[in-house]
Structure formats: C-alpha cells, structure tokens
Amino acid sequence: MPELSFQGQKLHFSTAGSGPALVFLHGFGEDSRIWEAFVALFEKTHQVICIDLPGFGQSDPVAGITIRDMASAVHAVLEKLQVGRFVLAGHSMGGYVALAYAQAWPTALRGLAMIHSHPYADSEEKKEGRMKSIEFVNRHGSARYAAQLIPSLFAPKFAEENPLIIKELIDRAGAYPAQGVTDALRAMYQRPDRSEVLQDIKCPVLFIIGKEDQAIPAELSKRQTALPATSSIHYLDGVGHMGMLEAQRETLEIVEHFLEGIEYYVSILAS
Numbered sequence: 001m002p003e004l005s006f007q008g009q010k011l012h013f014s015t016a017g018s019g020p021a022l023v024f025l026h027g028f029g030e031d032s033r034i035w036e037a038f039v040a041l042f043e044k045t046h047q048v049i050c051i052d053l054p055g056f057g058q059s060d061p062v063a064g065i066t067i068r069d070m071a072s073a074v075h076a077v078l079e080k081l082q083v084g085r086f087v088l089a090g091h092s093m094g095g096y097v098a099l100a101y102a103q104a105w106p107t108a109l110r111g112l113a114m115i116h117s118h119p120y121a122d123s124e125e126k127k128e129g130r131m132k133s134i135e136f137v138n139r140h141g142s143a144r145y146a147a148q149l150i151p152s153l154f155a156p157k158f159a160e161e162n163p164l165i166i167k168e169l170i171d172r173a174g175a176y177p178a179q180g181v182t183d184a185l186r187a188m189y190q191r192p193d194r195s196e197v198l199q200d201i202k203c204p205v206l207f208i209i210g211k212e213d214q215a216i217p218a219e220l221s222k223r224q225t226a227l228p229a230t231s232s233i234h235y236l237d238g239v240g241h242m243g244m245l246e247a248q249r250e251t252l253e254i255v256e257h258f259l260e261g262i263e264y265y266v267s268i269l270a271s
Contacts, residue, residue: 002014002015003058003059004076004077004080006054006062006072006073006076007062007065007069009054009059009060009061009062010058010059010060011051011052011054011059011060011073011076011077012032012051012052012057012058012059013032013049013050013051013052013077014032014039014049014050015047015048015049015050015081016039016043016047016048017039017042017043017044017045017046017047017048018046018047019045019046019047020045020046020047020086020087020110020259020263021046021047021049021078021081021083021084021085021086021087022042022046022047022048022049022086022087022089022259023048023049023050023051023074023078023083023086023087023088023089024038024039024048024049024050024051024089024090024091024094025051025053025074025088025089025090025091025094025095025097025098026050026051026052026053026056026057026091026093026094027090027091027092027093027094027095027116027117027241028092028093028184028185028188029056029146029149029150029153029169029173029176029181030056030091030092030169030172030173031052031053031056031057031058031059031172031176032050032051032052032057033057033172034091034244034245035048035050035244037244037248037252038244038252038255041252041256042255042256042259045259046087046259047083049077049078049081049083049086051073051074051077053070053073053093053094053097053184054069054070054073054180054183055176055177055179055180055181055183055184056176056180056184057176060180061177061179061180061183062183063179063183064183065183065184065187066187066190066191067093067096067097067100067187067188067190067191068100068104069187070097070100070187071097071098071100071101071103071104072104074097074101075101075104075105078108084108085107085108085109085110086108086109086110087109087110087111087112087113087259087262088101088102088109088111088112088113089112089113089115089206089255090113090114090115090117091115091116091117091244092115092116092117092215092241093117093184093188094115094117095114095115095116095117095118096117096188096191096194098112098113098114098117099112099114099119099194099197099198100191100194102197102201103194103197106197106200106201106202107202109201109203110203110262111203111204111205111206111258111259111262112201112203112204112205112206113205113206113208113255113258114205114206114207114208114224115206115208115243115244115251116208116209116210116213116215116216116241116242116243117216118216118220118221118224119193119194119195119197119198119224119227120193120194120195120220120223120224121191121192121193122188122189122191127189130185130186130188130189131189133145133185134182134185134186137178137181137182137185138178138182141178142173142174142175142176142177142178142181143174143175144174145173145174145181146169146170146172146173146174146176147170147174149173150166150169150170150173151166151170152214152215153214153215153240153241153242154166154240154241154242154245154246155210155212155238155239155240155246156212157238158238158239158240158242158245158246165245195224195227198224198227198228199227199228201228201229202229203230203262204228204230204231204232204258204261204262205228205230205231205232206231206232206234206254206255206258207221207224207225207231207232207233207234208234208236208243208251208254209221209222209225209233209234209235209236210235210236210239210240210241210242210243210246211235211236211237211238211239212238212239212240213239213240213241214240214241215240215241216241232254232257232258232261234254236250236251
C-alpha cells in the first residue's frame with residue numbers, strides 16, 4: 001500500500017480512480033476505511049485520495065502532533081501525488097484538519113466538505129473531557145476506551161439495530177496504539193478557533209449535520225453555517241455523528257450533488 005515518511009514515521013494513504021482530485025479525512029477513532037463506500041462511488045469520476053492520519057489505521061503515531069501538523073501530513077501526501085487543486089472532505093477531527101489545511105494553503109481548495117465537524121475551539125468543559133479521556137487511555141488502553149466511545153457517536157436507534165457495525169468499529173479503534181489516541185486527543189484540546197477560515201474561504205462549503213449528534217452542540221453546528229459566502233447545508237434526521245454510516249445513501253447523494261455543483265460553479269467563474 002502507498003506510504004511515505006512524515007516526521008520520521010510511516011504515513012499511509014490510498015488513491016483510486018482518475019479525474020478531479022477528491023480527498024477524504026477521517027475522524028477521531030477512525031481510519032480511512034470509513035470511506036470505502038465513498039471511494040467505490042467517486043472513483044468513477046474522481047481521483048479519490050484517503051489518508052490514515054498519524055496514529056490511526058496503518059499510519060504510525062507522531063509524538064506531540066498538532067492539528068496543523070496533521071494538515072502538513074496531508075500536504076505531504078498531495079505533494080507526493082502531484083495533486084493541484086482539489087476538494088477536501090473531513091469528518092469530525094478530519095474537519096479540524098481540513099480547516100487547518102485551508103488556512104495554510106487556501107488557494108488549493110476547489111471545495112470544502114465539513115461532515116459532522118465545526119471550526120470552533122474546545123469549550124472548557126470539552127477540554128476537561130479530553131483530559132479525562134487521556135487519563136483513561138493511559139490507565140486502561142485503547143480497547144476499553146473504544147468500547148465506550150464508539151457507541152456514543154451514533155443515534156441510539158442505529159446503534160441498537162446495527163451491533164455488527166458498532167463492534168467492527170470498536171475492534172478497529174481498540175487496535176490503535178494508545179499514543180496515537182492520546183496525541184490526537186491532546187491535539188484537539190490545543191487547537192485554536194478557525195472560524196475566520198470559514199469566513200474568508202473562497203470556495204463553496206458543504207455542511208452535513210446530524211440532528212441527533214451528541215458530539216457537537218447543535219448551536220455550534222448551526223452557527224458555523226452562516227460563515228462562508230457560498231455554502232450548502234444539510235441536516236440529517238435521526239442521525240448522530242456518523243452520517244457516512246447512519247445515512248450512507250443520503251450522505252453519498254449529498255456529496256455527489258455538491259461535487260456536481262462545484263463543477264458548475266467553476267464553469268461559471270471561467271465564463
């Protein structure tokens with residue numbers, strides 16, 4: 001599988017298809033396998049690039065990593081693949097990384113998809129929760145932490161009706177090295193507010209929001225949608241923090257329509 005060295009550690013990625021570049025970034029407690037259905041659909045029309053962020057999937061942890069460092073890791077992959085402008089889609093923590101990328105390399109983006117994510121820094125309550133999670137992982141390991149975390153990301157009805165999906169994700173997350181998990185928690189704790197990135201962004205922005213998302217306060221999800229000049233906003237009924245799985249077909253259609261809209265948007269600007 002394709003990989004490169006980032007800060008002396010292995011960074012894994014995959015690429016499929018050809019056409020305009022489309023980059024997917026997974027969230028915390030996940031890896032690039034979360035996008036399998038998206039790759040299968042969009043590789044027919046795009047070059048689809050998925051990256052295991054440091055410490056997750058097949059990528060090694062990078063000690064002391066920040067969200068900005070993760071954006072640099074993404075940039076290293078895109079430089080290796082000689083990708084020019086592209087659409088960047090991030091789920092949850094992947095959205096934080098996408099915003100850090102947009103801040104550092106704003107002209108590279110043709111579009112930005114914020115999937116169950118937001119630009120704001122952690123509240124004090126959220127920071128306290130992150131520190132407790134770090135202590136728990138250090139004491140009990142990734143597996144026990146994953147068993148608590150993963151079910152909470154889904155709407156209760158979906159979790160109850162899909163135990164095999166939940167178990168598979170718990171098993172995956174439980175295998176990540178504790179250092180990768182705690183480093184990512186600390187990186188999210190330390191990240192700054194990047195709402196100005198959305199205010200200043202020049203490309204279209206897609207927001208996908210779960211109406212039953214317990215990981216992101218509804219007020220933050222709603223507030224961010226007014227920031228970009230050009231946006232597409234979608235609320236998913238009965239969905240928590242994992243619309244890519246909870247409402248997979250609907251989410252695929254939303255992203256597909258967004259990509260079609262970008263091509264139209266670009267053609268209008270060029271005319």
